[in-house]
Amino acid sequence: MTQSDVAKKLIGSWRYIGTRINGGNWNRGANPKGMIYYGPHGEMAVQIAPDVERRRSGPEITPEEAKIALKDYIAYFGTYTVDEQAGTVTHHRHDSLQPGDKADLVRRYEFTGDRLVLRPPNSTMEVTWERIK
C-alpha cells in the first residue's frame, strides 16, 4: 500500500466503538460516543465523550462540575501525516481541550473491514473506530 493509499483509506469520519487496555475495556460509561475525522487536506479532529451526566446547577459552572465534564473527554484537532513504513499516523495537535496536552501523538493504524484500530506505540491500548457511511 502506498502512502497515498493509506491516506485515502483514512480520509473520512469514523465512529468511536471503544477503547481497550491490557485486554479490558477502558471505562467511559455505558455508551460513550465519539468521532475522528481525517480530511483530504491533511486536517484532522477527534472527540470522544464519556457517557456521564455533565450537569450545570447554575449559570456558572462549579469546579466540581467542570472536573466531571472534562474527565476523559478527548477533543483535539490539527493536522496528520502518515508513515507507511512504520504503519503509523501522527496527529499534530494544534489545540486540545485537556489542559497541558501538547505535541504530536503517534498511532499505529490497522484496517479491518470497516474498522480502523489505532494503537499508541509501546502500549496495550487500542481504540477502535467504524467508518461512517
Add this chain to the structure above:
Amino acid sequence: MSQSAERLAEFPVCNSFGDVVNERSQSAVQRLIGSWRYVGSSLDGKSQPGRGASPKGIIIYDAHGHMACHVAPDREVTRAGKEPTGEEATAALADHIAYFGTYSVDERAQTVTHHRQGSVQPGDKGDVVRGYEFVGDRLILRPVGTTREVIWERIK
C-alpha cells in the same frame, strides 16, 4: 418553466443522510461539506474578546450527515498533576467549544441544525440552529435570534 422542469423542481430528493430536501438545499449541503478553519466571532458587529489573540478552531461537515465543532481559546491552560484540579478544569472549559453529532439543512430557512450527540460543556443538550451564509471561501454561521456571528474559512 416547462411542466416537466416544474415537476422536477418540486420532486423531493433525499440527501446523503436521508432527509428529504429540494434540489437547492442539496447544493447548500454540498457547499457545507468539508472542514472549515475558525476565523473569529463577533457580537453586535464587534469582535468578541475572551478567546485571546489567536483562538483556533475547526468545524467539519461530512458527506454522511455528521459534524463536529471545536473552538479553543488562545490561553495557556496548565495542569499541575495527573488529573486537572477543579480550578484547572474550569479554566480549560471557559469559552471552549467542543461538540459533535449530526446535522441537517433547511434551505428555505437557510439554516443548518447541529444535532449534538456529545458536548463537553455541562448542561449542553439538544440542537443548535445556525443561519448560514457563504461569502467566497468563508462560511458565516449566525445563531438564530442573536446578533452573534462566527466566521469560518474553507480548509483546502
